[in-house]
Amino acid sequence: MMKNQKLFWVNLIISFFLISCGGSDVSDPVSKPYPTPTPEPNPSVTIPETESPQAQGATYWWNEAVFYEIFVRSFYDSDGDGIGDINGIREKLDYLQNDLGATALWLMPINPSPSYHGYDVTDYKAINPDYGTMQDFRSLVQELHSRGMKIVIDYVINHTSDQHPWFQSAYNDKKSTYRDWYIFVNPKPTYTGSWGQGVWHGEAPNYYYGVFSYVMPDLNYNTQAVKDEIKETSTYWLTEVGVDGFRLDAAKHLIEEGEIQDNTDATLTYWKEFTANMKSDKNDAITIAEVIDGSQVIVKYINNGIDLGFEFDLAGTILNAVKKNSPQALKSKLAEIRDLYPYHQYATFLSNHDQDRSYETMGKSIANSKLAASILLTLPGTPFIYYGEEIGMWGTKAGGDEYIRTPLHWTSDATTAGFTTGTPWWSIIGDQETKNVATQKEEDTSLLNTYAQLIALRKSHPQFTKGTFQTLGVSSASIYGYLREFKGKAVIVAHNFSNNEISSPKIYAKKTNLPEGTYKVKDFISGSYLENVKLNEDGGFLFQPIERIGKKETKVLLIEQ
Ligand SMILES: [Ca+2]
Ligand SMILES: [Ca+2]
Known part of the structure; x- marks a missing residue:
């Protein structure tokens, strides 16, 4: 008792001393003051070259969009038959728009088909009866448009079903x-x-x-009647049903030139003609091409009238960089992409319905998934989120593609995950106790709320959607820092790829597009203002805005005059 009493008084005296000294020597790092910022480039520090500011270019509505990819069969079942449907999507629009913040949907094939996935169509102008009716679909389109949202459907025209x-x-x-x-x-x-x-x-x-399978015979695009039919079909969906565009399945396989079967000149010419027709039907309609190939090949499609192509290499590079705890490969991939494509005209994503789920690829780590989402949603391009990615659903293709296309977990229910009141068409994959929408909605730091927060940030700051991109210098090779700037307002994004906390990183740029002056620095996550930063006449700066960046953490700093 005596000993404890003595300790109490010693502690009290120390505490008093520390409080009156402002706590500057306290070992608790939380109360440590920020290091003295270096307000302008210090002549004694040699600043390595950083990337030059990017020039601004034209952007379109889809550059401000956040797309969500839906496998209708697995999204939400409205009538208890165990199969997701179009009315199920309609019932969940509040979730998509208000809880998550998506602004546009891509529906995987909705046409009648003998397969569960629908990538072999038997009627291009009808709705798969498993999913509902044309009237259901028209109502969905109408409701999406009344909410200011867009909808794109899968257009699977390289081949039909052999049952067509x-x-x-x-x-x-x-x-x-x-x-x-x-x-x-x-x-x-x-x-x-x-x-x-x-x-x-x-x-x-x-x-x-049939490039894919005997059940998927390729259409012959050297026959004019085929071109006419497909053109008339696209006109029907755009002008009579009112969709906002198409995701073009297998776009590189369209027209063969003998033994040359992929990416032929005839294919590129066809798409140029197709997209011109489409734009005459609806001038702001979008085409997004699935060209599973290198960036150098995908860009040819963009230069031939297609609006966006899915950047497969970038997706793989993001996941690998996160998994391997190093941003180096991602830095060079992004530099290549920015040089290659028209300004911001590419579709970004982490994984889709043909790939292992991203949570799985990154070692089933929520910290990794949050970092990958933070990268995806702060980069240029148009982000696509694959349903279930936002709650960390898992699944690999090893046992079949069905395992990456399982019913979405709405609740923690063990047999239905809240997907249906009946028996789900495919078993719930598991982990639904925590990997479900209802639970994650209630947790501020859940993966779902991380997605929602990042999407809200992206939508409220045009720096992310329309702004330039510039790689910054950072004093640690584990941190990837970049500046997004639009009309004199900027955001600095810093991702720590390592599994260690990093203290007081220096962040710098020799030159930016920002005018000289003193800028306020606001930490987006905490909402607090940090030390101001001074930019020199070139817009250059060198500062240490943050005391630390946690492992796999992303800092977003808003820079405004
Ligand atoms: Ca149903
Ligand atoms: Ca073909």
Whole structure:
């Protein structure tokens, strides 16, 4: 007792001393004052070259959009048959718009199809009866538009289903008017497709071409009637149903030139014609191409009328960089992309319905998932979020693609996850106790609320959507810092890729587009103002705005005069 009493008094005296001294020597790092900022480039410090400010370019509505990719079968079931449907999407629009903040939807195929995924269509102008009716879809489009949201549908026109009446007629009747809508040959050629797959299917004398599968015969775009039909179909969806554009499935496989089957000149020419027709139907309609290829190839499509292409290499690079705790590869990939594409004209994402879920790829780490989301939502380009990514759903393709397309977890319910009142079409994948919308909505620091916060930040600051991008110098190789600037307002984003906390990083730029002067610095997350930063006549600066950046943490600093 005596000893404890003595300790009490010692502590009290120390506490009093520290309080009266302003706590400057307290070992608790939380109360440590910020290091003395260096207000302007210090001549004694050699500042390494940093990237020059980017020039501003034209942007479009989709540059301000945040897209959400929906597999309708797995999103939400409105009628208890265990299959997600169009009315289910309508019921969840408050979640998408208000809780998450998405502004546009991409629906995976909604046309009738014999497969569960729908990437083999049997009627291009109808709705899959599993998902509802055309009236349901029209109501969804109407409601989205009344909310100021956009909708894009998957347009799967490289091939049809082998069950499509066109193909049935063409295969069974050599004299069919649909015979030249497909590619029939006899004898069977010996060459294979670009990944070694067999591309010739059927039996003599009806060998036919199908780049993906015998159940997906390719349409023959050397036949004018096919082009006319597909053009008329796109006009129907744009002008009569009112969709805002198309995600173009398998865009690089459209027209073969003999054994050259991918990315042919004829394919590029076709898209140029297709997009021109589309814009004459609806001038702000968007096309987003799925070209699974390198950036150098994707950009050819952008230069031939397509609005956006999914940046597959960038997606992989973001996930790898986060997993490997180093931003270096991401820095060079982003520099390449910015040089290659028209200003900001690319679609960014982490993973889609054809890839292992991003949470899985990054080692099932919520910290990694938050960092990846922070990168995705602060970069230029148009971000796409794959349903379930925002709550950390897992799943790999190893057992089949169904495992990356399982029902979305709305609640923690063990058998339905709140997806249906019936039996879900595919089992709940698990982890729904915490990886569900209802639970994560209630937790301020959940992955869902991290997405929501970043989306809100992006939408309220045009620096992110329309602003320039400039890599900053940072005193640690584990931190990736960049400046996004628009009309004299800027944001500094700093991501710590390492698994260690980093103290007092220096952040600098030799030159920026910002005018000389003193700027306020606000930490977006905490809402508090830090020390001001002074910019020299070149807009250059060197400062130490933050005392520390936690492991895998992102700091967002708003810089305003
Ligand atoms: Ca249903
Ligand atoms: Ca083709």
